[in-house]
Amino acid sequence: MTDRQRHRSEWLRQFSARRDDGNLQVWGISEWFNEPVELDTIDRRLPEQLQAHLKYDVDQVVWDAGRSELAYHSDLPGTTTFGDRDPSTPLHQLFTKHRPFEYYKNWCQAHDKCAIMRLCMNRWYGGEDKFAKAHPDFAERAPNGEVDKSRMCYAIPGLRQERREILLELHRKGADVLILDFCRQPPILKYHPTLVEGWQKESGTDPREIVSYDIRDYLDWFRYRANFLTEFMRELRAGLLEQEAELGRPCCLIPRIPDSSPILTIAAGIDVETWLREDLADATMLSPLVWSEVDMGSHPEYHVEVCHRYGKACIGGIGTLALLGGSSSDSGPTAPPWKQFAFYLRAFRQHQAGVDAMSIYQTDGIYTREELAEFVRPFNDAAACERLAVAGIEQAPEELPRRFGFAPGLDCHSTAWGYPPSGRFYYLGPVGSERL
Numbered sequence: 001m002t003d004r005q006r007h008r009s010e011w012l013r014q015f016s017a018r019r020d021d022g023n024l025q026v027w028g029i030s031e032w033f034n035e036p037v038e039l040d041t042i043d044r045r046l047p048e049q050l051q052a053h054l055k056y057d058v059d060q061v062v063w064d065a066g067r068s069e070l071a072y073h074s075d076l077p078g079t080t081t082f083g084d085r086d087p088s089t090p091l092h093q094l095f096t097k098h099r100p101f102e103y104y105k106n107w108c109q110a111h112d113k114c115a116i117m118r119l120c121m122n123r124w125y126g127g128e129d130k131f132a133k134a135h136p137d138f139a140e141r142a143p144n145g146e147v148d149k150s151r152m153c154y155a156i157p158g159l160r161q162e163r164r165e166i167l168l169e170l171h172r173k174g175a176d177v178l179i180l181d182f183c184r185q186p187p188i189l190k191y192h193p194t195l196v197e198g199w200q201k202e203s204g205t206d207p208r209e210i211v212s213y214d215i216r217d218y219l220d221w222f223r224y225r226a227n228f229l230t231e232f233m234r235e236l237r238a239g240l241l242e243q244e245a246e247l248g249r250p251c252c253l254i255p256r257i258p259d260s261s262p263i264l265t266i267a268a269g270i271d272v273e274t275w276l277r278e279d280l281a282d283a284t285m286l287s288p289l290v291w292s293e294v295d296m297g298s299h300p301e302y303h304v305e306v307c308h309r310y311g312k313a314c315i316g317g318i319g320t321l322a323l324l325g326g327s328s329s330d331s332g333p334t335a336p337p338w339k340q341f342a343f344y345l346r347a348f349r350q351h352q353a354g355v356d357a358m359s360i361y362q363t364d365g366i367y368t369r370e371e372l373a374e375f376v377r378p379f380n381d382a383a384a385c386e387r388l389a390v391a392g393i394e395q396a397p398e399e400l401p402r403r404f405g406f407a408p409g410l411d412c413h414s415t416a417w418g419y420p421p422s423g424r425f426y427y428l429g430p431v432g433s434e435r436l
Helices: 003-015 045-055 090-098 100-110 130-134 157-172 193-203 215-247 262-267 272-277 300-309 341-353 370-380 382-394 402-406
Strands: 026-030 060-066 116-120 139-141 147-152 177-181 252-258 283-287 313-318 357-361
Touching: 003 252, 026 045, 045 090, 045 100, 060 100, 090 100, 116 157, 157 177, 157 215, 193 215, 215 252, 215 262, 215 272, 252 262, 252 272, 272 300, 283 300, 283 357, 300 313, 300 341, 313 341, 341 370, 341 382, 357 370, 370 382
Parallel strands: 026 060, 026 357, 060 116, 116 177, 177 252, 252 283, 283 313, 313 357
Antiparallel strands: 139 147
């Protein structure tokens, strides 16, 4: 083990260690710009959000670095940031006046926190940013040939380089930890001509001609696609190792991934076992994201086992859309216990699986509201989650509405019973725009 590996390992042990009360540490994932920004809130938005996390004893705050449009001041040519928005908008004014990443970094130093930056790894918005406009041919394709402008293809070196340079810049600017958010959005790789033609040369077959309802029939193709994302992880780790030596400051890599089954994880383009085995990731962070009808379940047990097998940490995760106004918003603090239990049951299952810490998504809208902050407080306490889940189940109607047993706690891009179709729902079988 190298000195830098030892440093990262010691850091993760420290920040995945249990609190003095025996409960898990909490990582709040803040999208600081998500709540509507008004002109009269510009000066207090950042301090109010960060202090709210402090008030409710959040151990680490994960800060948003952006998607295709970056949420920090980048010096890289060709990037699009919030500073490119209409100067009259409140978000533009907040961004340019207070420089949120710098503000957050200084706050972390003042409160002995790590600077943890999260970048969405494949979330594009119709090709309106500078990079997408310059590279329209990078856009992914569905198996029926339909252009998918919400994703770009990781088989193309130029796309891998763009994401890599942003992450390296974040480290140079002071990030201690990088969260690579692959929950935005699976499948990371689809049927771009670069992928299809490469597979045809290698296998002599056309992946678009696979018509099966058995996911195992697609596995070789899925593994081929996933190799390109693994190559990105290798390139990123190599770049970080060089930069760590120059700066004298290590940086941890934590992919945020759906808690899907092993085979559906590969179908998403995520070969998590190879990443952990080759030390391309220092931990994983889970999100209960339902994105395919092939398997709508959560599999935290698998993800904890594979992380621990390679001496890595596994951070659990709970979504909060049903508290913040999703279609199951009536399952929150003011609802009867039987409508609340699914949150606590989901968290308890992750405790039972052995997660090393607990993350809560979109805490920008949670900790600034006392009733929501108190509702999520037990998520890191296994005994409290078990007690609240059991109490809710005992009071549930005999015919439990399916959406209350399923949707609360999911990632907000899930497509499931009673949940808004904010993401596509991928299937097996005949070729179509949403075929896996």
